[in-house]
Amino acid sequence: MGIFDKLFGNKNEKEEANEDKKIFYAQQDKNMEEAYLQAQQTFKYFWRELYWEYRRIVPAQDLAIVKIPFKQKVDELEEPIVEHMWINEINFDGEKINGVLMNSPNELTNITIGDTVSVWLDEISDWLLAIQGKTYGGYTIQVLRSNMSEKERRNHDNAWGLDFGDYDDILVVYEQREHPENLTEHPMAKNMAEKAREFFKENPNEIMTIDENGNNMLHRESIAGNKTTIDILLELGADKTIKNKKGKTAFDYAKQLNWEHIIVSEEK
Known part of the structure; x- marks a missing residue:
């Protein structure tokens, strides 16, 4: 060898x-x-x-x-x-x-x-x-x-x-x-903005209605990363301090899922 x-x-x-x-x-x-x-x-x-x-x-x-x-x-x-x-x-x-x-x-x-x-x-x-x-x-x-x-x-x-x-x-x-901007926000969020504003003005109860998890509309829109809709909800009086059954606010979910465009806006 x-x-x-x-x-x-x-x-x-x-x-x-x-x-x-x-x-x-x-x-x-x-x-x-x-x-x-x-x-x-x-x-x-x-x-x-x-x-x-x-x-x-x-x-x-x-x-x-x-x-x-x-x-x-x-x-x-x-x-x-x-x-x-x-x-x-x-x-x-x-x-x-x-x-x-x-x-x-x-x-x-x-x-x-x-x-x-x-x-x-x-x-x-x-x-x-x-x-x-x-x-x-x-x-x-x-x-x-x-x-x-x-x-x-x-x-x-x-x-x-x-x-x-x-x-x-x-x-x-x-x-x-x-359209790389679609990475930031879904185009339908922008396209439906005026209809969303009109709907929530006519149906204010929808803003605060909660589901079985204690999530309201602000929670759900934050989870989905829809900043345009979030801005409309806040404009119409949605309370961003409300917590769900897990003790989390809508902004907590934006941070948890790393929706940067929402995080940056909220922290300003």
Whole structure:
């Protein structure tokens, strides 16, 4: 055995291939962890779009789903079984995300398709929005697409029936490239400003009506990042000091979700 073999070992091709696989999967795990974090940090844009979608008479979205890692402990296994599955019919109160399971589990027996689900924001692993056939979000999907050939990506996208675009350039809001200002505020907030002012003037009780979580209109608009509507509500006398059942004001949620345009305005 030569000196270099003694120092570094004499690995055969199979051992080297196994090491390459380990490195690849370790990087994949790291990329997926980063994707989970990005999805959690940008979920606010998903919710803002969905918040306005619920107000539309004619739907604009093709798809709005959230991915969650569901777990089940099995006695004979050290680690719990984990399956990442999608939910739809999404709602969000600033704390927890609620929805309905779309998938049938492959291994889990503690949940089934159609079950109502409620999780904290930092528990989700992805979100995906599709408008006019184009996707927004989908961070974990883009990690998978990044390791596909061009042909595989085409087949993947055709199977979904969606345009996932560039896996290195993930968009989070509609017409983001054409109108980067949409990252700051949803265009409907501005376009509907006068109608909103008129509505709240004619229906002042709506300003202070609270839901089951103790959130009033100011809370809900802050969670959705709608500064234009917030300004109108404050102009018409909304009380920004009111706290919900969790002891939080509307501004607390703006800070929690990092809606910078609201935070900057409030702190002036």
